[in-house]
Amino acid sequence: MNQKNIRVRFAPSPTGPLHIGGVRTALYNYLFAKKNGGKFILRIEDTDQTRFVPGAEDYILEAFDWCGIEFDEGVSKGGPFGPYKQSERKNLYKAYADELIAKGYAYYAFDTAEELAHLRKQYEAEKKTFTYNAAVRQNLNNSLALPAEKTQRLLDDKTPYVIRFKMPDDRMVRMNDLIRGAVEVNADVLDDKILFKSDGMPTYHLANVVDDHLMEISHVIRGEEWLPSMPLHILLYEAFGWEAPEFAHLPLLLKPDGKGKLSKRDGDRLGFPVFPLQWRDPKTGETTRGYREDGYFPEAFINMLALLGWNPGDEREIFSLDELAEVFSIERVGKSGSRFDPEKARWFNHQYMMKMDDEDLADLFLPVLVEKGYMTDRDFIVEVIGLVKDRAHFVHELWEQSDFFFKAPDEFDPKAVKKRWKTNSYDQINELKEVLTAIDDFSSENVEAVVKAWIEEKEYGLGAVLNAFRLVIVGALKGPHLFDIVALLGQEETLRRLEIGLHELGRKES
């Protein structure tokens, strides 16, 4: 009874394309909400005007749309707690900062960025770390150190200032993380973080806490990089007299090799996407590949991401989004970072490829065929897909697995020719032509039966004839069951290819 409503949020900053680590964070939030009958909110955290990138917000929306992740509330969706973009909530944060000052939990600071940078350098030269905290704040340019009249004069003169949190100097902050358990930090190693910037915008810390409270967020599920600021946030809730949400800090996604977290460079270097969608940088015009454009199915992409850091506790690996939502639990999220494995990503896509309906695949394959200039009967395409889809990892690989269904070979693989086009091949294929011409029922089974009977009767080698046969039909020693191919191609086309093959390959002299 009385259990708080579950409300979680994903709060990206629109500074560029969404990294797959971000997608995974959003996914876990989504799954947690769905599993617990809660709400999932999308909030845009654009309090840093200098880092705004045009198109980034649309990218985020489009990426989730592609993934099939839906929000209950948020930008472009609306909801009772809007607006959901922090720049549109700008005028509401200052009052909260003022409240903290009034209660003695925060103060004005007039130090310039240059002064602080200088101080940091000085400390560094002495091999010390500069921390803006209780130990030094009395010697700096702020409302705690200055006489009240001086502070008031600076304020009246419109001197630029920031508002800092007054970090307690002797206080053990005890916290709980849903994934890591108890965590405790002594506040005296923390610094007086800026809550409100001189440009009139709040920093992440203030905006995040205020909005999470106002939006009645029950669980904050976010990346591990936020773990070090959890004490600040807890203290902020405390200062406001608000009940803090539960926290869960997700482990990072790591590079496939070497050390460190997965970055865009790793994708470029190793040849796999790091972003869900292709992204064109508006400044440089540089284009970065995406999972969608690389041919991944959104279902496979999501499935792969979900299993990176979470597992169901049994040996299942293939899950739809709905199935994930049913079995997901935050307790089963691992503590350690997960190395991203591009090979396994491919494997997931292959699993979905094989499961996918031939008709649906035909819809996806059709544009590829049109582009190649082979517009064919749709039923034919569906048949082809049924024969080759198990062999491909991606839709675009369907073409290399099936090109011979759409055109007679324009060249014959030299290695295959050397291996399988022997002295007597010409005569045998020529004779096969007669055999095939005489067949009325050109079904796979019947052609196979007739051809095999003929080979047996003539005592030709099965492998010799069939491989030469495949060579002239396909152009290489590859592809599905040969008789399935010729049945689908039809009698006329099969005979035509035999003709072409005989002409091109000719009689091999011994």
Add this chain to the structure above:
RNA sequence: GGUCCGUUCGUCUAGCCAGGUCAGGACGCCAGGUUUUCAUCCUGGUAACACGGGUUCAAAUCCCGUACGGACUACCA
């Protein structure tokens, strides 16, 4: 440097909380099988508890330390 978090096959991981199984599965890799071919597929194999102490009859599992890795340490999020 400081703070915090982490560490089971090459990789993703189960097992740890409630110590007792040849440490299980998947990807990859290797071998065999199926196939007239290639791919798929099937079967089998390969391979791990970071290290050192302690507690205990018994430690991957609990405790301490060490090493290594990571994140954070901005008027960025």
